[in-house]
Amino acid sequence: MKPTNYHLFDFLDFDVSLSRNESLWKACKPSAVFENDGDICVLVPFQKQILANDMAADTGVPREEYTLIIRQYEPKILRLFIGFGEEQMTDESEMLQMSDRVKKTPLSVSFGNGRWTVTDPEGTVRAVINIQEPELDRWSTLLPDPQETLDIRLYPDGKREIRLAAYDHFSPPRYDALPIGFCKLDGQKERATMSFECKADECFAGTGERFTKMDLSGQTFFLKNQDGQGVNNRRTYKNIPFYVSSRMYGAFYHTCAHSKLSLAGVSTRSVEFLSDQAMLDVFLIGGDSMEEIIRGYRDLTGYPSMPPLWSFGVWMSRMTYFSADEVNEICDRMRREHYPCDVIHLDTGWFKTDWLCEWKFNEERFPDPEGFIRGLKDKGYRVTLWQLPYVAEDAEQIDEARKNHYICTLTKQQEGEGSNFSALDYAGTIDFTDPAATEWYKGLLRRLLNMGVAAIKTDFGENIHMDAIYKNMKPELLNNLYALLYQKAAYEVTKEVTGDGIVWARAAWAGCQRYPLHWGGDSCSSWDGMAGSLKGGLHFGLSGFAFWSHDVPGFHTLPNFMNSRVRDDVYVRWTQFGVFSSHIRYHGTNKREPWHYPAIAPIVKRWWQLRYKLIPYILQESRKAVSGGSTVLQALIFHHPDDPMCWHIDDEYYFGDDFLVAPVMNSEGRRDVYLPEGNWVNFFTGERYSGGKWLKDLNVPLELMPVYVREGAEIPVYPEPVDCTDDMDLSKTEYIKIDGRFGGIEW
Template identity: 65%
Template structure:
């Protein structure tokens, strides 16, 4: 449909001919308030509107009333819910509330002009305002505005988040609605609300968004898709949560398809529309972004700590096809002293490439247990690819179909990164406990052999025309990655003791099951820049750990066969070293000796990665019990510096390191140093912050990395083949002061 630039059509999805059976109902001033068991219930009447883009009341229809519920959790979280049909999900797979997060009772007081809602400590939590705008009558050219609802929320008792009561040009021309719902053919179908946005307010998060740091001016679809790269609107990981520079977060608790319009359809409002009959929203306050993200994790769960070996180098490509090929590569890495911990087998370990049957090819991998054991003895862990769809030709198809372990569908799963010729008969149904256990059994056979990690690929798309055990497909679609990854994570931890997967898709709550990577990026400067943008927003969406394919997934312009330039390989390696996890993967040769002009440079960076693992472990541990991710947008540490709101090509790596990847073939870039005193990690040069370093020349073997002056960084003082060789009793701490030099990192 062509854009009309009218909110009713472009955001609320009304048919432009107004003949799709939709009718709008708008909230009016509340009529009643009461307290029940510490919750506040506010009765709100809704007025039907005439079937027109001119928003006028249909006074022939009686009003319908619904209750808005307010519930406080702790001191900084306010849950705002209204049900138009159905019921609120008090628990869900998305929620994993911290034991410390308790419901705080609310009370209310009535005055002539307002209802004041407070918590048990006397903190203001909401105000329902009945005062009318002041007028000085001059003309009746336009009628007075319709009745509306004016509620202000104070999640942390201080900062106001208010509904957009009057976002309009004239009484009949609206750009946002404070609170409304849409009936389709006489039944509640979808709902919307909007909160006021300030002119200089910025928005971030919403998942792995391949966009500028400030998302204001964008309307975002909360619907997972195969991203097919990292330079478009599509994304594998939509998270219905945003964080505002006004210091609040908004989490839409739903699995339904939804939209966020962040100062886009109206620059005065941040709007939410959900294809559901329940609006269930958590407002999260805090004085810092970390506090807000901590509150979000208190609701949806904290990341668990990945194992030590996962922080080493992972080597992969699409794909290795035999045990001999893998052994040759692994032996060469050891012989030539490239440190590495994980060898990943992508689609080629099956009997037929891409035909996922969870079994090794007997000819090319004749003794998988011995193969895995020998690799482990050589310091390598084995990771395996698979996906959650059953093909018609798969060995498991009959069993899965007859036992209803998969959905029933006549259509094929779509997605341009499905490079197989397989027709997928159904999606494994993780809403059915027996199907989940069956799937876990398939993985257990592999984990019992010694495999340590499952690549939980895909999951963004399911059969939407099919039936599932206990959810409708439109409600299951977004949360499917969470159910899928939870199953893979649980069986992996049960068998191996290590909680880890390698996953591409995500929804709210999936941060509990690390780790996630950035999908199918192009081996280009655009792909590198887009990957970092996605990682920054992902870290502002509750996730602690995130990685990406080094040096990009697919070649350009020839998808499988274009040669990767040396400088992209090096620059992406540098970015990988300063990411929570580093994995080489893609459609072309990835092993460094295929790039002989830069192979020695790559080895140096890999050795540096292992030197930094103690610091990465320290920062990763912090990510499991705070609101911090490992890779952080600069705004998390400099909220008063408006410059950093718009910087998406630099980031904090943990609390003490500032990283500015070079993402162009010119070997130069501008670098912004925020407030503070900084030491160049490689040269030891000291800089005062709050300045731009313009057009800095950065030779290919170097990278701009700065450390906070006075910081102590734990490092491992020796080169190793893998993390198996690391004795953490030998870790040393290097102080970054006037006596620092890079020799202290590399001298051992």
């Protein structure tokens, strides 16, 4: 983007040459406010702007008037909706799954002193709509007066004020944000914007799996799911149109349209949202804690379900295993050498032709799939399988899929360079907007699940064929929503057949937290890959998701994508990070089994044993996460939103509510650790510290990691070594009291 310093171009995506037939319509002072069935309706006139760099009213064109609806819900949720005559407010949405806690609260409105005041039945003010003229001390007519504006202050929790950005401009023609506006192209409404005022010191987090600093203020994001191609850039597989603010509110933009979100980026005075759809449906969520705000978001979009016990064990994979013999040899060796492990994952190599997904085992490499899976299950292993939501030209299902329109119908030859990492390699995307196509896909998985497969890796899904026809949705709206429809289908059939609700997914949009679990995509096996992964996981946890994992020790290598060797220290440090994640899976483009790294294999085995020792604690924290608003991997601001330091720390995290984890991400084995408020005990040594301070330049041997536990906590642990979770009898769980007698974990 080449910035122009004109709002039309820098945020609203107008043609810089002004050669297109497009127009901007700006919200003006309300003409009326009234109550309708407990909602407050605000009649907002919109004034067309002259098509020019500087904004000015085109008074020769009549205003258009549309209704802004204000609705209040328990608990502490306020909804703003305006459809510009194109869309109606609805709760019938794949993204919404409102809990029983969400109850509409009737509102009433009164007028006095130049403002409408909106209150609930208890008299709590929920909105103030100001129509007073600003006080002036006029001495110059050099510049025109500013245009009318829409000035509304909102109070979702009855306390904190969130104000539309009514006055974000320099001189009257030079706007940086609009409270509400919409655009037309060739006479058709196609984009809409809404902005909220932000404070100079306000910080933001969330918005999906964001591979960047903890405080997102000053940044502008394009909310379009796409192949992230790593974890160190602005692209991401998981965009979530929801953020949390240090002013203790959250905003959920209920849309699946391609959108733009500027968190004090284009203007430091405003949070600006631009949707490619002419509709704005925004839920503002108040709360006294991050947990309360995120729970409010889940009350709207759904709660995560609890993954099965076996999923919390170690997953072993690489890209890829090629035969039943190879898999059995690896699994037998892990049992023989007592590397605890629960899952063996088959990636792209279980088909007749590598990468050619036909949802069928290669009969030569896997001559008896049922026996193969059953034999592994008898040894305590679950088998999971890779696949994707595209059908290839050479797949045996292509004729059936085309004849029945189970895949999209392409409208033109796809442009771009296809590869093994692009939807463009395939003949079409499975059309999950069509119930018949969804059932067909479920049938492909059902056959595999009935053979004993435990779960499906729902890879890809962040890209679809765009120059195509889908049965019930335009591709521009389907692109982001596709991950939700795809994962829902796989989750439902897995739950139906196996009883376990689980997928292993890469893409995500609002609502996908209902279908765990997700992993962080194709990270590099490097320190920056590890750091980027953690940043993504922290923001993801603040976006409503309870469970998240990552490829240990990174997916690909440098400088050669598939063939460079992973460094021993990267392997160990990433293992330590994985042990203290909700789920731990080894995967990548070359060998991942620990015995291929003999110098550090004993260290790795020891950390795997610690993982299994901690499974009772992980289960405890997971149950809390699925019933409220918490997550297993928690940014420091989740517990300390009032600590400014925590808004700038993205290389530490809480693991559940009791552990503080500080992974080492360098070859020197040194790092600084910030201990937030509280009393902390080193989990390995028993050393005690008071919080609110830094521990500087710690020297951390390779076999250890800085892990601290809250003083006074009781940590449930499993007392015996096991080879897999099938060996566990959770009634044997013991509790370690972190008190004056605790001298460090024995492991």
